[in-house]
Amino acid sequence: xxxxxxxxxxxxxxxxxxxxxxxxxxxxxxxxxxxxxxxxxxxxxxxxxxxxxxxxxxxxxxxxxxxxxxxxxxxxxxxxxxxxxxxxxxxxxxxxxxxxxxxxxxxxxxxxxxxxxxxxxxxxxxxxxxxxxxxxxxxxxxxxxxxxxxxxxxxxxxxxxxxxxxxxxxxxxxxxxxxxxxxxxxxxxxxxxxxxxxxxxxxxxxxxxxxxxxxxxxxxxxxxxxxxxxxxxxxxxxxxxxxxxxxxxxxxxxxxxxxxxxxxxxxxxxxxxxxxxxxxxxxxxxxxxxxxxxxxxxxxxxxxxxxxxxxxxxxxxxxxxxxxxxxxxxxxxxxxxxxxxxxxxxxxxxxxxxxxxxxxxxxxxxxxxxxxxxxxxxxxxxxxxxxxxxx
Numbered sequence: 587x588x589x590x591x592x593x594x595x596x597x598x599x600x601x602x603x604x605x606x607x608x609x610x611x612x613x614x615x616x617x618x619x620x621x622x623x624x625x626x627x628x629x630x631x632x633x634x635x636x637x638x639x640x641x642x643x644x645x646x647x648x649x650x651x652x653x654x655x656x657x658x659x660x661x662x663x664x665x666x667x668x669x670x671x672x673x674x675x676x677x678x679x680x681x682x683x684x685x686x687x688x689x690x691x692x693x694x695x696x697x698x699x700x701x702x703x704x705x706x707x708x709x710x711x712x713x714x715x716x717x718x719x720x721x722x723x724x725x726x727x728x729x730x731x732x733x734x735x736x737x738x739x740x741x742x743x744x745x746x747x748x749x750x751x752x753x754x755x756x757x758x759x760x761x762x763x764x765x766x767x768x769x770x771x772x773x774x775x776x777x778x779x780x781x782x783x784x785x786x787x788x789x790x791x792x793x794x795x796x797x798x799x800x801x802x803x804x805x806x807x808x809x810x811x812x813x814x815x816x817x818x819x820x821x822x823x824x825x826x827x828x829x830x831x832x833x834x835x836x837x838x839x840x841x842x843x844x845x846x847x848x849x850x851x852x853x854x855x856x857x858x859x860x861x862x863x864x865x866x867x868x869x870x871x872x873x874x875x876x877x878x879x880x881x882x883x884x885x886x887x888x889x890x891x892x893x894x895x896x897x898x899x900x901x902x903x904x905x906x907x908x909x910x911x912x913x914x915x916x917x918x919x920x921x922x923x924x925x926x927x928x929x930x931x932x933x934x935x936x937x938x939x940x941x942x943x944x945x946x947x948x949x950x951x952x953x954x955x956x957x958x959x960x961x962x963x964x965x966x967x968x969x970x971x972x973x974x975x976x977x
Contacts, residue, residue: 635752639903645708680700680703742798756820769831772828783829783830783836807838851919858919880948
């Protein structure tokens with residue numbers, strides 16, 4: 587898991603210092619005290635969300651890696667001490683990145699970024715503390731539970747983030763009224779988006795049914811769906827429509843019906859085929875050929891580092907869910923996991939190359955890299971040894 591943390595930190599450094607054009611600033615003109623205390627200036631909601639989300643895994647993985655002292659102390663003191671060390675190290679890392687941005691003229695360093703980075707670390711720490719407590723209660727089965735359920739839990743959480751993005755609750759009745767109108771607006775129904783939504787929701791419900799629900803799954807899944815509807819109505823700027831509602835209901839229905847008719851492995855194969863078909867529709871619909879062959883963007887994460895951070899963050903989360911689910915179901919069926927990663931990387935790369943000629947999209951190396959990074963992380967998660975738990 588240490589290698590996952592290093593890759594994550596390297597990715598954050600890359601995204602923070604891109605495009606790596608450094609100049610020596612006039613340090614005498616920088617008002618360090620004002621810069622360090624004005625946390626509300628020069629930051630947007632997209633910046634806040636991206637800074638918070640990228641540092642959640644830093645806090646989570648950091649606490650799991652942080653060793654316990656050799657001597658026996660009060661467990662609460664030990665957890666608090668480890669959490670404080672991780673928080674101090676992660677916030678120092680975030681602060682150092684902002685300082686380095688003074689030497690990159692195209693980036694604007696702000697103390698607010700550090701603040702939201704630290705909030706992300708705290709969220710990750712709280713999740714890790716809960717996980718350690720939960721696994722310790724399971725005794726000898728704690729390590730087995732983590733190896734079997736960590737990835738499904740990650741995928742379910744990511745889909746929840748995609749649906750509830752950007753997480754800010756509305757404080758006015760106008761937003762609620764607009765969302766209710768959008769839910770019943772039949773004229774804007776899109777069959778392609780309905781198909782994609784139903785497949786993604788089917789995947790989400792399958793993960794819940796197979797790994798977290800045992801009894802009365804249909805009732806619980808129905809309550810989960812109602813909960814998402816209520817929350818999306820309350821959140822402004824969220825993607826909500828009649829197409830989304832119908833797709834969610836169809837995904838729930840598919841999840842209930844198909845689970846009763848097929849075995850787990852057969853359902854995994856069906857899910858893989860549906861997800862691949864959904865990816866084709868996402869990237870190429872409406873189908874058309876370009877007048878001229880476009881260029882291929884070889885810069886890693888280049889398409890995500892330009893444009894709106896708000897939109898790009900949600901897109902990255904959605905790709906994490908889709909590619910992660912594909913890898914998860916492939917690994918469930920086929921034992922050669924490295925081969926599964928390479929096959930999916932090749933499929934996504936072919937899809938990107940095809941965009942040189944087809945669709946409105948830009949051919950990019952980023953998506954194949956995301957598949958490789960997720961596959962690498964999944965391999966490490968399955969081999970992780972939680973030394974804090976009893977063997």
